[in-house]
Amino acid sequence: MKNTCLILGCGDIGKTLGTQLIEAGHRVIGARRNPEELAASGIEPLAIDLNDPESLKNLPDANIVIYVVSADRFDEQAYQAAYRDGLRAVLAELDQRTHKPARMFFVSSTSVYAQQDGEAVDENTLTQPTGFAGQLMREAEQTLIAHDLPGTVVRFSGIYGPGRDRLIQQVREGRIAAATPPMYSNRIHRDDCAGVLSHLIAKTLNDEPLDELYLASDCEPVPLHEVMAWLAKRLEVETHEVIQSPLRRRSSKRCDNSRLRETGYEFRYPTFREGYAQVLASAHQGRSQKA
Numbered sequence: 245m246k247n248t249c250l251i252l253g254c255g256d257i258g259k260t261l262g263t264q265l266i267e268a269g270h271r272v273i274g275a276r277r278n279p280e281e282l283a284a285s286g287i288e289p290l291a292i293d294l295n296d297p298e299s300l301k302n303l304p305d306a307n308i309v310i311y312v313v314s315a316d317r318f319d320e321q322a323y324q325a326a327y328r329d330g331l332r333a334v335l336a337e338l339d340q341r342t343h344k345p346a347r348m349f350f351v352s353s354t355s356v357y358a359q360q361d362g363e364a365v366d367e368n369t370l371t372q373p374t375g376f377a378g379q380l381m382r383e384a385e386q387t388l389i390a391h392d393l394p395g396t397v398v399r400f401s402g403i404y405g406p407g408r409d410r411l412i413q414q415v416r417e418g419r420i421a422a423a424t425p426p427m428y429s430n431r432i433h434r435d436d437c438a439g440v441l442s443h444l445i446a447k448t449l450n451d452e453p454l455d456e457l458y459l460a461s462d463c464e465p466v467p468l469h470e471v472m473a474w475l476a477k478r479l480e481v482e483t484h485e486v487i488q489s490p491l492r493r494r495s496s497k498r499c500d501n502s503r504l505r506e507t508g509y510e511f512r513y514p515t516f517r518e519g520y521a522q523v524l525a526s527a528h529q530g531r532s533q534k535a
Contacts, residue, residue, distance in 0.1 A: 246271045247449055250306035250345075252294065252334065253313030253326075254282060256407070257351070260438035261310065262287040265445065273304055294330035300337040305345075308445050309338070312351040320376040327384040335391055347394045347448045349441060354401045354430060354461065356382040359497040362428050366500040367457045389456050396454050398440060401461035401499050404519065405434030406526045415475040420483035426467035430499040432460055433513040433522070443509045458504045464515040465498035471516050478524060 247270045251258040254274030262272040262285065272287045279289030293299040294313065311334065315326040331350060338344055355378040356371040363369075373379045388395040404411070421427055432440075440460045447454060476483050513519035 247307040248273065248304065249308045249310065249445065250275065250304060251287070251310045251312060252292070253311065254287065255312070255314055256405075257403070257434060257437045257441075258310070258312050259285055259287065260434060261312070261441050264438055264442045268442070268446070273306065275303065294333060295325055297333060297337070300333055303334075303337060305341060305343040307346050308448065309334070309345045309348040310351070310441060310445075311348065312441075318377070320380070323377055323380045328380050328387070331384045331387055335387070335393065338393060344393060347396060347445075347454070348388065349444065350384065350388045350395065350397050351437075351441075352381050352385050352397050352399045353377075354399050354459070354497070354499060356385065356399065357495075357497055360495050362426065362496050362498060364498045364500055365459070367455070367459050367503055385457075395456065396444060397457045398444070399457070399459050400437055401430035401432050401459075403434055403437055404431050404523065406523060408434065409523065409527070411472065412475060412479075412520075412523070412527075414487075415472050415479060415481055415483070418481060418484045419487050420472045420476065420485070421468040422486050423467070423469045425496075426469065427496045428465050428498050429468040429471060430461045430465050430497065431516060431519070432462050433519040436460070436462065436512050436519075439512055440504065440509060443507065447507065454507075455503065458507075459499055459501055460504055461499035461501050462511055462514055462516070462519070463501060463505075466516065471520075474517065475520060478520070 249265050249270050249272050251262055251274045254276045258274055262274055265272045266286045273290055274282045274287040275290040275292040279291045282289040313326045313330055315322040356373050357365050358372045358374050359365055371382055373382055385397045
């Protein structure tokens with residue numbers, strides 16, 4: 245029999261993951277508010293509102309549940325609904341099921357870390373988030389970890405990939421991060437986000453043990469100035485404006501992915517160079533097809 249994987253919040257990462265899981269021979273159901281977005285993907289669409297208990301009764305039984313929900317907007321109420329309250333509601337519904345999933349995965353983020361002076365962080369690092377986003381994400385993490393249902397939290401760093409080109413646009417405008425003090429940045433390509441989850445799901449279905457938490461970031465934390473300088477060279481752009489904080493929230497830390505790599509995961513894009521080369525090539529191909 246095929247294993248059933250239920251992806252809650254089946255957006256960009258969810259669709260990429262779903263495609264990989266289908267290729268691996270699994271049945272994949274994608275739940276989201278607008279399921280028509282899943283047309284022709286091979287993923288079975290399901291309309292769902294995670295904050296409506298009646299709607300959650302329509303969730304099918306599944307061997308694996310992946311919670312990869314995104315907040316509608318960047319404010320406290322939206323984050324509370326998407327992460328803390330939404331996850332609690334889903335767990336409450338699963339508690340009532342006779343057939344419970346073998347494991348639930350919750351996609352979190354490195355916003356739970358408050359470090360901003362270039363410190364190295366890993367799964368054992370103390371998390372004391374100061375902003376509402378990190379606080380609510382951490383609260384949701386703890387909810388899953390403390391629950392009776394087997395659960396694993398996966399913390400993604402800054403996600404980039406096709407269609408996620410804010411940094412590229414800033415460089416095209418001639419802007420670059422300050423070289424000093426170095427502001428360390430961490431990132432993971434969208435395809436590796438899906439790859440990490442697919443890898444951990446496969447281990448679960450093979451009855452291999454998993455930790456309750458993994459930090460998923462590529463293999464080279466690097467000053468943001470270096471990333472933008474590399475992009476400027478590839479784009480043949482002269483930078484003329486130095487900006488102190490090109491990202492939405494000031495942060496500087498170095499994410500250590502050793503625990504994840506020890507599971508045997510091999511990154512498709514181990515550094516920003518391979519990843520952004522793919523993003524730039526994809527954008528060029530898209531422009532060529534439109535021409």
